[in-house]
Amino acid sequence: MRDLKKYIDFGFRDFSRAYGDAIEAFFDPLLYFLVWLEKFLINAPWPIILVIIAILAWVGSRSLFVVLGTVGSFLLIGYFGMWTDTMATLAIITVSTLLCIAIGLPIGIFMSRSDRLQSVVTPILDVMQTIPSFVYLIPVVMLLGIGKVPGLIAVCIYALPPIVRLTNLGIRLVDKEVLEAADAFGSSYRQKLFHVQIPLALPNIFAGVNQTIMMALAMVVIASMIGVKGLGVPVLRAVSNQYLALGLLNGLAIVALAIIFDRITQSFGKRLQKHLESEHGV
Amino acid sequence: MESEIKVAIKNLYKIFGKNPAGMISHVQNGISKKELLEKFDSVLALNDVNIEIPAKGIQVIMGLSGSGKSTLIRHVNRLIEPTSGELIVDGKNVLEMGKTELREFRRRTASMVFQRFALLPHHTILENVSYGLTIQNISKNDAAERSQQWIDKVGLNGYEKHFPSQLSGGMQQRVGLARALATDAEILLMDEAFSALDPLIRTEMQDVLLRLQEELHKTILFITHDLDEALRIGDNIAILRDGLVVQKGTSEEIILNPADKYVTDFIKDINRGRVLRVSAIMDRSKLTKGVEIEKNMIIDDALQIISKSGLSKAIVTEDGKPIGSVEIGRMIEAIARPNDNTDETATYH
Numbered sequence: 155m156r157d158l159k160k161y162i163d164f165g166f167r168d169f170s171r172a173y174g175d176a177i178e179a180f181f182d183p184l185l186y187f188l189v190w191l192e193k194f195l196i197n198a199p200w201p202i203i204l205v206i207i208a209i210l211a212w213v214g215s216r217s218l219f220v221v222l223g224t225v226g227s228f229l230l231i232g233y234f235g236m237w238t239d240t241m242a243t244l245a246i247i248t249v250s251t252l253l254c255i256a257i258g259l260p261i262g263i264f265m266s267r268s269d270r271l272q273s274v275v276t277p278i279l280d281v282m283q284t285i286p287s288f289v290y291l292i293p294v295v296m297l298l299g300i301g302k303v304p305g306l307i308a309v310c311i312y313a314l315p316p317i318v319r320l321t322n323l324g325i326r327l328v329d330k331e332v333l334e335a336a337d338a339f340g341s342s343y344r345q346k347l348f349h350v351q352i353p354l355a356l357p358n359i360f361a362g363v364n365q366t367i368m369m370a371l372a373m374v375v376i377a378s379m380i381g382v383k384g385l386g387v388p389v390l391r392a393v394s395n396q397y398l399a400l401g402l403l404n405g406l407a408i409v410a411l412a413i414i415f416d417r418i419t420q421s422f423g424k425r426l427q428k429h430l431e432s433e434h435g436v
Numbered sequence: 437m438e439s440e441i442k443v444a445i446k447n448l449y450k451i452f453g454k455n456p457a458g459m460i461s462h463v464q465n466g467i468s469k470k471e472l473l474e475k476f477d478s479v480l481a482l483n484d485v486n487i488e489i490p491a492k493g494i495q496v497i498m499g500l501s502g503s504g505k506s507t508l509i510r511h512v513n514r515l516i517e518p519t520s521g522e523l524i525v526d527g528k529n530v531l532e533m534g535k536t537e538l539r540e541f542r543r544r545t546a547s548m549v550f551q552r553f554a555l556l557p558h559h560t561i562l563e564n565v566s567y568g569l570t571i572q573n574i575s576k577n578d579a580a581e582r583s584q585q586w587i588d589k590v591g592l593n594g595y596e597k598h599f600p601s602q603l604s605g606g607m608q609q610r611v612g613l614a615r616a617l618a619t620d621a622e623i624l625l626m627d628e629a630f631s632a633l634d635p636l637i638r639t640e641m642q643d644v645l646l647r648l649q650e651e652l653h654k655t656i657l658f659i660t661h662d663l664d665e666a667l668r669i670g671d672n673i674a675i676l677r678d679g680l681v682v683q684k685g686t687s688e689e690i691i692l693n694p695a696d697k698y699v700t701d702f703i704k705d706i707n708r709g710r711v712l713r714v715s716a717i718m719d720r721s722k723l724t725k726g727v728e729i730e731k732n733m734i735i736d737d738a739l740q741i742i743s744k745s746g747l748s749k750a751i752v753t754e755d756g757k758p759i760g761s762v763e764i765g766r767m768i769e770a771i772a773r774p775n776d777n778t779d780e781t782a783t784y785h
Binding site: 329331332334335336337338339340341342345349350353354 | 513515539540541544548550552557568570571619
């Protein structure tokens with residue numbers, strides 16, 4: 155048993171020594187983008203950022219209430235001196251969500267095509283969601299050290315499953331008769347995917363994106379343990395020094411971000427389903 | 437009506453199960469559907485189906501649920517692969533087509549209308565109707581223009597920008613019909629296309645179809661479980677039971693000479709006076725006096741004329757010339773139900 159542990163430990167150490175640099179280089183573009191976004195969000199004058207956020211909130215939700223709530227929350231965050239940390243968190247959430255969509259959407263699509271793939275991927279997703287985050291932080295840190303990229307990877311491991319699951323589910327739930335009709339008119343696989351399956355699965359896919367964002371936010375504190383800047387850092391400090399107020403404020407800022415993201419993405423998702431609202435005989 | 441054969445279904449078998457090909461020999465040796473299910477856990481869906489569908493006619497396939505009719509129609513455009521058999525369209529075996537050829541066949545030669553409409557809920561009516569054209573990479577404007585004609589023809593003018601969920605069932609099926617017609621395919625496959633509609637709308641849709649057919653002359657394969665519908669629109673009818681064709685023929689042939697008890701039960705409740713024509717029961721004896729009745733008139737209408745005339749016989753004409761005569765008693769006999777149930781009265785439809 156001890157030999158086995160030793161074997162795994164040394165084996166992985168050798169692996170990370172051999173390939174660590176190459177893997178790090180692979181993630182460089184992502185790192186550049188993340189750093190650029192973070193710098194932009196932090197360095198740009200705050201009114202400009204606030205206007206951009208307000209516009210995005212409007213485009214997403216078309217609700218004045220949501221826009222006002224968003225602007226109000228960000229003003230409060232700024233007033234309590236959490237602006238910089240919030241922007242750093244916003245940057246990593248944005249990048250990790252985009253990364254999760256870029257990886258998760260294709261996996262979900264392939265999974266929906268093959269029952270065998272589904273039976274292989276599903277348990278992996280289960281592991282990703284339930285294994286304590288600290289456990290996979292170890293190899294990630296061993297491989298890439300402490301910093302933004304390992305943080306990003308840790309967040310993605312945790313936040314990826316919902317988008318994969320819901321893409322798979324959404325496509326599988328598409329009405330069989332509509333698919334049959336698409337076949338009967340001679341659609342190619344690609345046409346069926348882009349004209350029928352993805353559009354009809356979009357509400358579910360969007361619910362997946364929403365969940366992914368929420369889970370990424372939940373990982374913010376743990377990611378800060380391995381060098382990710384943002385709202386997690388003060389929370390971590392508050393825990394180790396028993397600063398109740400500091401922890402509470404930053405915690406609430408994370409909650410505010412979560413609620414804002416949730417409302418905006420949810421109302422956007424609902425708008426996608428507008429065609430389903432039945433208005434007989436209009 | 438003599439004309440070329442557009443679609444020929446030859447010795448078609450379809451068995452669902454683990455080893456369908458191995459079951460064929462059992463079926464050919466006369467194993468029953470029930471036995472096959474019990475012994476081999478396989479379902480016999482189609483059993484040696486042979487149907488020849490003439491061009492430009494409406495062929496109805498009729499049967500109760502589970503008779504295999506929806507499975508059969510899906511073989512024509514190969515949404516379902518047969519276990520064995522041939523399917524010849526325009527002299528070509530559809531079953532030997534490669535992937536690309538089959539796709540072209542579905543795009544240009546055979547289009548389909550579905551029982552539950554199967555429209556794309558996220559597309560407008562116009563986009564739905566032009567679906568078959570857009571996937572052929574026809575430019576958006578051309579597709580819209582061609583689709584618009586069909587939208588007008590099925591009477592949906594003004595609804596182009598609506599979504600399917602905003603329309604009633606009857607209107608949605610008009611969209612389904614327009615979508616199938618828009619590709620200019622010569623073969624129209626209609627899988628219980630009007631079965632999900634309520635009776636009045638169903639009749640209305642049958643009228644729409646018949647009216648369009650007068651002008652378009654498509655080869656239509658129409659699936660239904662409703663005998664009235666079958667008799668109303670079918671030039672030829674094939675009755676399917678447990679995957680087996682029990683009778684093929686025109687509506688009159690089926691009504692006057694039902695092949696077995698199953699068919700007899702089927703036709704028991706229909707209004708024969710609305711289906712049978714005078715020509716089927718007239719005799720050649722010439723008559724000099726009396727009202728004239730065209731030979732293709734249905735008996736219901738002929739009875740009204742003859743009873744108004746006060747005579748018991750009428751002259752049957754073809755193209756205005758007398759060719760024979762018919763007697764009122766013979767007419768009544770023909771529309772009376774053939775079996776000897778005592779409580780039979782007129783049936784209403």
